[in-house]
Structures are given as C-alpha cells and as structure tokens.
Amino acid sequence: MIAHALKLTVRKSRELFLTRLSYRTQRYLFIYITLGIPLLYFLSTRLLPILYAFNVSVREWDLLSPSKPYVGLANFKALFTDEIFLKSIANTFKFVVIGVPGQLIVGLFVALLLHNIKRLRGLFRTVYFIPYVTSIVAVSWVFRWILMRNGWLNEMLLNLGLEPQLFLQSPRQALILITLTMIWQSTGFQMLIFMTGLEAIPRMYYEAAAIDGASAWRKFRHITLPLLNPVIVFSAVIGVISYLQSFGQVLSMTNGGPLNATTTMVLHIYNLAFQQFKMGSAAAATVILFVVILVLTLLQLKVLNKKVEY
Amino acid sequence: MSTQSVYKTQKNAKSPAERLRTLVIYLLLTLGVGIMLFPFLWMVATSFKLPQDVYNLRLIPETITFDNYAAIFKKAPFAQWIKNTLIISLIATSTVLIFDTAAGYVLAKFSFVGKQLIFLLIISTLMVPTEMLIIPWYLIANELGWSDTYWGVLFPGIITAFGIFLMRQFMDSIPSDLLDAARIDGLNEWRILLHIAIPLVKPAIITLIILTFIGNWNQFIWPLIVLQTEEKFTLPVGIVYFSSELKDTSNWILIMAGTTISIAPLIVIFLIFQKQIIRGITLSGMK
Numbered sequence: 001m002i003a004h005a006l007k008l009t010v011r012k013s014r015e016l017f018l019t020r021l022s023y024r025t026q027r028y029l030f031i032y033i034t035l036g037i038p039l040l041y042f043l044s045t046r047l048l049p050i051l052y053a054f055n056v057s058v059r060e061w062d063l064l065s066p067s068k069p070y071v072g073l074a075n076f077k078a079l080f081t082d083e084i085f086l087k088s089i090a091n092t093f094k095f096v097v098i099g100v101p102g103q104l105i106v107g108l109f110v111a112l113l114l115h116n117i118k119r120l121r122g123l124f125r126t127v128y129f130i131p132y133v134t135s136i137v138a139v140s141w142v143f144r145w146i147l148m149r150n151g152w153l154n155e156m157l158l159n160l161g162l163e164p165q166l167f168l169q170s171p172r173q174a175l176i177l178i179t180l181t182m183i184w185q186s187t188g189f190q191m192l193i194f195m196t197g198l199e200a201i202p203r204m205y206y207e208a209a210a211i212d213g214a215s216a217w218r219k220f221r222h223i224t225l226p227l228l229n230p231v232i233v234f235s236a237v238i239g240v241i242s243y244l245q246s247f248g249q250v251l252s253m254t255n256g257g258p259l260n261a262t263t264t265m266v267l268h269i270y271n272l273a274f275q276q277f278k279m280g281s282a283a284a285a286t287v288i289l290f291v292v293i294l295v296l297t298l299l300q301l302k303v304l305n306k307k308v309e310y
Numbered sequence: 311m312s313t314q315s316v317y318k319t320q321k322n323a324k325s326p327a328e329r330l331r332t333l334v335i336y337l338l339l340t341l342g343v344g345i346m347l348f349p350f351l352w353m354v355a356t357s358f359k360l361p362q363d364v365y366n367l368r369l370i371p372e373t374i375t376f377d378n379y380a381a382i383f384k385k386a387p388f389a390q391w392i393k394n395t396l397i398i399s400l401i402a403t404s405t406v407l408i409f410d411t412a413a414g415y416v417l418a419k420f421s422f423v424g425k426q427l428i429f430l431l432i433i434s435t436l437m438v439p440t441e442m443l444i445i446p447w448y449l450i451a452n453e454l455g456w457s458d459t460y461w462g463v464l465f466p467g468i469i470t471a472f473g474i475f476l477m478r479q480f481m482d483s484i485p486s487d488l489l490d491a492a493r494i495d496g497l498n499e500w501r502i503l504l505h506i507a508i509p510l511v512k513p514a515i516i517t518l519i520i521l522t523f524i525g526n527w528n529q530f531i532w533p534l535i536v537l538q539t540e541e542k543f544t545l546p547v548g549i550v551y552f553s554s555e556l557k558d559t560s561n562w563i564l565i566m567a568g569t570t571i572s573i574a575p576l577i578v579i580f581l582i583f584q585k586q587i588i589r590g591i592t593l594s595g596m597k
C-alpha cells in the first residue's frame with residue numbers, strides 16, 4: 001500500500017518535472033520566436049540600411065555608372081556650396097518656424113474651446129479630426145484647386161471687390177499657404193493631445209484659483225500653461241521633426257516652385273536621388289537630416305525626463 | 311448633501327456673461343467645422359459638376375452628373391490602383407497584426423534578461439527618418455529585383471516599431487494572474503496569447519488594424535519611388551501622376567473625382583472606428 005503510494009508520488013513528481021522542463025523550453029522558444037523575427041527584421045530593414053546610407057554618402061554614387069569611388073566628405077562639402085540645398089535648408093527652417101507654433105496655438109485654442117463645453121464635444125472632436133486621417137496627396141490637390149488662379153478663393157476675392165492673388169504661384173505666398181494646409185491637417189491630432197493633457201490637470205487647482213478670484217487669463221497663465229508644459233514640449237519636438245520632413249504637400253502643391261521658394265530638404269533629397277540619380281549627394285543630405293533629427297530627439301528625451309514640479 | 315446641492319445650483323444658474331461666453335465658444339467651434347469640412351465639400355461638389363459649371367461657386371451643382379467618375383475609370387487604371395492599394399494595405403495590416411501583437415505581448419508580460427534593451431532597440435528605430443532609409447531601400451530593391459512589385463512596396467513595413475509599442479502599452483493592463491492560471495491549466499503559450507490575451511485587448515487590436523490600414527493606404531514617398539509602371543501604382547501615387555498629366559487642360563472636375571475616390575473610404579472607416587482611432591492616437595501620442 002505504502003509502496004504503491006510512494007510509486008505514485010514519484011511518478012507524479014517526475015511528470016511535474018517533465019512538464020516544468022518542457023514548459024521552460026516552450027517558454028523560451030516562444031520568446032525567441034516572437035522577438036527574434038522582429039529583431040532580425042529591424043536589423044535588416046533599419047540598422048543595416050542606415051550603415052549602407054552612410055557608406056553611400058561618402059562615395060560618388062551615380063546610379064548610371066558602375067564604379068562608386070570613395071570620395072570622403074566631398075559630397076558634404078559640395079552640398080554646402082549647392083545653392084538649392086542651402087535654399088532648401090532655409091525653406092525647411094521657415095516651415096518649422098511658422099508651422100510648429102501655428103500648429104501648437106491652433107491646437108491648444110481648439111482644445112481649450114472643447115474643454116469648456118459639455119454638449120456636442122464628441123461631434124466637434126470627430127469633425128476636427130477628419131483631415132488628419134485623409135491622404136496628404138489628395139488633400140494637397142484639393143487645396144491646389146481652391147487656391148488656383150481662377151479657383152474658389154480668388155473668385156471669392158473678386159466677388160468681394162478685392163485683388164485676386166497669385167497664391168501658390170507667388171514666391172512670397174506659396175510657402176505660407178502650404179504651411180497653413182499642414183496646420184489645417186494636423187489640428188485634429190494636436191487638439192487631441194492637448195485635450196488629454198487638459199483632462200489630466202486636477203480640477204481643484206481651478207477651484208482654488210476661483211475662490212481667490214483669479215481671472216480666466218490668470219488661471220490659464222498660471223495653472224494651465226505650466227501644468228501643460230510637458231505636453232507642449234513633447235508636441236513641439238514631434239512637430240519640429242514632422243515639419244523638418246515636409247515633402248508630400250510640397251511635391252503635390254508646388255513641386256518646390258516658384259523659383260525654389262518652397263523646395264524643402266526632403267524634396268531636394270528626392271530630386272537629387274531620383275531625378276538626377278546622384279545617390280551619393282542625396283545620401284549625404286539624408287545624413288545631415290538624420291543628425292538634426294537625432295539631436296532633437298535626444299534633447300526631447302532629456303527635457304521630458306526632467307520632472308516638472310508643481 | 312448640502313455642499314453638493316450648493317455646487318449644483320451654482321452650476322445650473324448661469325450668469326448672462328457665462329451664457330454669452332458659451333455662445334461665443336459654440337460659434338467659434340462651428341466656424342472651425344466650416345474650415346475643416348469646406349475643402350472636402352468643395353472637392354465632392356466639383357466632382358459632380360458638368361464641365362461648363364466648373365468655375366461656378368455653387369456648393370450644390372445645378373445639374374449633378376456621375377460622368378466624371380465614369381471618365382476617370384476610363385482615362386486611368388483607377389480600378390487597378392484601388393486594387394493595388396487595397397491588397398498592399400491588407401497584407402501589411404495582417405503581418406503587422408501577427409508580429410506586432412506577439413512581440414508587444416511578450417515585451418509586456420514576460421520578464422527575461424535583456425528585455426529592456428530589446429525594447430529600446432526596437433523603439434530607437436522610430437528615430438530614423440524614412441528619408442534616410444529610402445535610398446538604401448531603393449538600392450536593395452533594385453539589386454534584388456523587388457522594384458515595381460507589391461513586395462517592393464511592402465517589405466519596409468511588414469513589422470512596425472510603432473505597433474509593437476502600442477500593443478505593449480495595451481497588453482500591460484492584462485492581469486498576470488490570469489495568464490498564470492491558464493498556464494497551470496496546461497495551455498501552451500501560443501494558445502494563451504490567442505485565446506486569453508488577444509480577446510482581452512480586442513479594442514486595442516482594432517485600433518492597431520485601423521491605424522496600420524490607414525497608414526498604408528496613405529503612404530506616399532516610398533511607393534512613389536519603388537513603383538514605376540502605371541498599372542502598379544497605389545492611389546496616392548496614381549493621384550499625383552493622373553493629376554499632373556491633366557492639370558494643364560484644367561480638368562479639375564476629373565482630378566476632384568479622383569481625390570474623392572481616394573479619400574472617401576478613409577472618412578467612412580474613420581467615422582465607423584473613430585473611438586478606436588482616437589484612443590490609439592491618444593495613447594501612443596502621450597507616452
């Protein structure tokens with residue numbers, strides 16, 4: 001009897017051990033497969049291509065010629081004497097300087113309005129968000145049509161007795177108009193981020209300020225803005241990175257014109273690589289863009305890691 | 311009780327100044343709705359107009375015609391472009407769903423040596439701008455004969471760091487006890503993922519599916535570079551090609567019919583799944 005019980009226990013513990021063992025191997029196999037495939041994938045489609053891009057950037061890499069001689073930093077030097085590239089840097093800077101504050105102000109304004117109402121909030125939020133999910137290219141063509149020489153906006157100006165404008169054909173207006181369409185398209189996203197930020201601010205701060213008789217502006221200036229600061233910094237960096245990469249709208253609305261007034265860094269990279277087939281120069285330009293974005297991202301991490309004290 | 315009722319009466323009794331303030335807010339928001347929707351309304355309106363009415367400012371055309379839609383399908387391989395975009399978006403969404411969900415789950419619910427490092431490695435790929443990758447991708451695709459194919463468009467996006475991040479955030483909320491209970495019951499890890507974890511984060515999965523689908527439907531710069539023949543184009547590339555060809559003859563009604571076709575499915579998808587989309591963007595945008 002006892003022997004039988006003992007036998008059973010032994011068998012049971014051995015079974016348990018076996019399942020344990022197979023459980024461990026099973027578990028590791030599971031981890032290796034689910035993470036190994038993505039890791040290999042990112043290694044081959046992200047990490048190695050970056051190294052490849054660095055390699056291309058230090059060579060004279062004409063797609064049409066078979067030899068790709070090493071030229072050191074010549075591509076970089078040439079870029080900084082390339083007038084269109086310098087112009088494209090200046091233009092990209094303008095996109096960032098107009099677009100980022102514009103997007104933040106409009107987004108914050110809409111978020112504050114929505115935060116102060118109760119009815120129809122969901123409906124407004126939905127409508128404001130629609131442009132964000134639609135294709136940049138398609139939307140750009142719609143704006144191009146509205147802003148055309150005899151498009152809707154000029155017809156409206158004429159009806160009001162005003163001068164028709166050149167809009168996208170004007171070197172002075174084109175860049176600002178493209179930036180405005182970018183702001184229009186990202187308002188929904190920005191509003192959403194700010195709404196989440198506003199909801200996270202405890203109501204009691206406002207109630208306390210109300211008891212003290214603070215005006216709406218003072219409440220905004222001394223409660224909302226400081227407490228929203230991390231969200232603003234986060235949005236600003238994300239915004240800078242996305243405006244640095246301006247491409248789709250520019251290609252579709254002006255293709256860089258008139259007189260390169262709207263050519264951006266990415267458009268210039270695209271033209272160098274895929275219109276002139278100068279892969280070396282184009283890769284060098286991407287390296288410059290990469291460094292700028294990397295510095296910004298690291299800066300963001302550093303700023304965001306600093307805790308804000310209330 | 312008394313404080314509550316005081317609070318309530320305070321809230322209900324609105325001063326005239328407050329009423330005016332609310333009115334101004336609603337007016338501003340309605341004006342904003344106009345600015346947000348007008349381009350779409352004008353696009354749709356133009357697409358239904360007769361050629362002679364194209365410069366007429368009416369938002370609802372006097373005569374509505376569907377000829378423009380018939381014409382663009384005849385003038386350009388629009389049906390093929392829709393098919394291409396749909397196939398590419400569906401394949402990419404499926405692979406992203408499989409790989410990102412599994413990876414996000416493991417990164418959220420398992421502990422092992424090197425987990426943080428792996429997560430950091432994956433996330434750091436988000437910092438690399440696409441512009442830097444397109445030149446190497448293009449050279450690789452050329453070398454391997456992938457240019458001008460579906461696979462050529464697809465290969466950079468079959469697993470996404472963004473999706474892994476998103477799924478990890480959502481999977482984090484699954485109680486570990488539940489998973490351990492399933493393990494004691496003898497379920498293997500794949501079944502636990504499939505039958506326990508995934509059903510628990512169903513709204514998140516829908517978010518991932520929709521965001522990936524929309525992202526692929528709209529992606530532009532890479533398909534523009536890797537695709538060469540007209541029949542292989544996706545909708546955004548097709549729109550640029552088609553519109554650039556037509557714009558000199560000022561065929562704006564046809565261009566607007568084309569953009570309507572490429573935008574309409576997205577607006578419908580957004581209106582159906584807006585809750586999931588907004589949730590996903592909020593979560594990934596904030597953390």
